Amino acid sequence: MKPKSFNQEPQNIIQSDSRNIYCFPTDVEDQNIEDVIVDSFGEEWEKFNQFSDHEINKIGNMYFDIIDDKIINSNTxxxxxxxxxxxxxxxxxxxxxxxxxxxxxxxxxxxDKLLENKKNVRLSMASTDNLPFNDETFDFGMSIGVLHHIPNTEKALKHCVNKIKKGGYFYVYLYYNFESRGIVFKTLFYVVNTMRRMISRLPTRFKKWVCDAIALCVYMPIVLIGRFISFIGFKKIAKVLPLSMYQHCSFYIIRNDALDRFGTSLEQRFSKEEIRDMMIKAGLEQIVISESTPYWHAVGRKL
Ligand SMILES: C[S@@+](CC[C@H](N)C(=O)[O-])C[C@H]1O[C@@H](n2cnc3c(N)ncnc32)[C@H](O)[C@@H]1O
Structure with missing residues (x-):
């Protein structure tokens, strides 16, 4: 399958060992991007970029439980x-x-490194508000853990869905707002969120150390207790514990997610119904929101 032409000329082209990477401006009129966040993610992914196929497959199966061959196949x-x-x-x-x-x-x-030998990809630097493709270009689009870090999530989702063809699908993962959780979870979230606001403002190197310490001293003990409870047969109890998703993850992933969680200054959270509502407003129908972690991941169809 051949990619379509861009709808604008790239501002710059980076030549890596594997391919060209096309760069498009992000400082567009009415921009919907937080530069500090983008820089901070650049640092994060520079530090965490080694994922084994085993790890990717294990977590990928959780994210893509609602994606079947009708949605993605060799013609997509x-x-x-x-x-x-x-x-x-x-x-x-x-x-x-x-x-x-x-x-x-x-x-x-x-x-570029992780997809080094892959031929059926093209890489571009661009943001949701200046995607260099005509509207209604794609059969499938996805944005995983991104739009809640953008000032106007609803508008960003609309911009993304505009690029999907009629009959195509859009998949999104957005942080949940603990709507179905009890007072203990909500209080815990309040504490964590206050910490995030403070930690995300620290200088980069210090921020990374603090997040590693949180991964080791906070995440790991809770995860190990959950693993033990699951091991002795109380799987249902283990599943409702905080951080239950990480019971299946390596310490590398936990460190990465601790930095993702505490190192980011802008984070928004949504209820299931708010996500459904935003997806409908963006032009999606036949919405399916998975009941499984990570909460909430959803797919809808543009008709
Ligand atoms: C938490 S990371 C998720 C990365 C990847 N989807 C994943 O799940 O591994 C969020 C990503 O969104 C990108 N991002 C931030 N603002 C953006 C915007 N306005 N448009 C597109 N991407 C953006 C960041 O650079 C960062 O790589």
């Missing part, structure tokens, strides 16, 4: 918006025709 032209290291593109690449891989930060260089 897709776009990964806010790709980071490109790990989820890597997970899907054997099943998809071609993927445009897009991120405004220097994370794109990490994606």
């Amino acid at each position: 032209y897709g776009i990964d918006i806010g790709c980071g290291t490109g790990r989820w593109t890597k997970f899907l690449l054997d099943r998809i025709g071609f993927m445009e891989v897009v991120d405004p930060s220097k994370a794109i260089m990490a994606a």
Whole structure:
């Protein structure tokens, strides 16, 4: 499958060992991007860019439980918006025709490495408000853990869905707002969120140390207790514990997510119904929101 032409000339082209990377301006009129966040993600993905196939597959199966061959197959032209290291593109690449891989930060260089030998991808530096493709270009689009870090999530989702063809699908993962959780979870979130606001303002190197310390001293003990409870047979109890998702993850992933969680100054959270509502407003129908972690991941169809 051949990619379509860009709808604008790239501002710059970076030549890596594997390919050209096309750079498009992010300082557009009415921009919807937080530069500090983009820089901070660039740093994050520079530090965490080694994911084994085993790890990608294990977590990928959780993210993509609602994606079947009708949605993605060898005829699908897709776009990964806010790709980071490109790990989820890597997970899907054997099943998809071609993927445009897009991120405004220097994370794109990490994606270039992770997707080193892959032919059915093209990499671009661009943001949701200046995606260099005509509207109604793609059969499938996805944005995983991105739009809640953008000032106007609803508008960003609309911009992404505009690029999807009629009959195509858009998949999104957005942080949940603990709407169904009890007072203990909500209080815990309040404490964590206050910490995040403070930690995300620290100088980069110090921020990384603090997040590593949190991964080791806070995440790991809770995860190990959950693993033990699961091991002795109380799987249902283990599943409702905080950080239950990490019971299946390596310490590397936990460190990465601690930095993602505490190192980012702008983070928004949504209820399931708010996500459904934003997806409908963006032009999606037949919305399916997975009941499984990570909460909430959803897919809808543009009709
Ligand atoms: C938490 S990371 C998720 C990366 C990847 N999707 C994943 O799940 O591994 C968020 C990514 O969104 C990108 N991002 C931030 N603002 C953006 C924007 N306005 N448009 C597109 N991507 C953006 C960041 O550069 C970062 O790589």
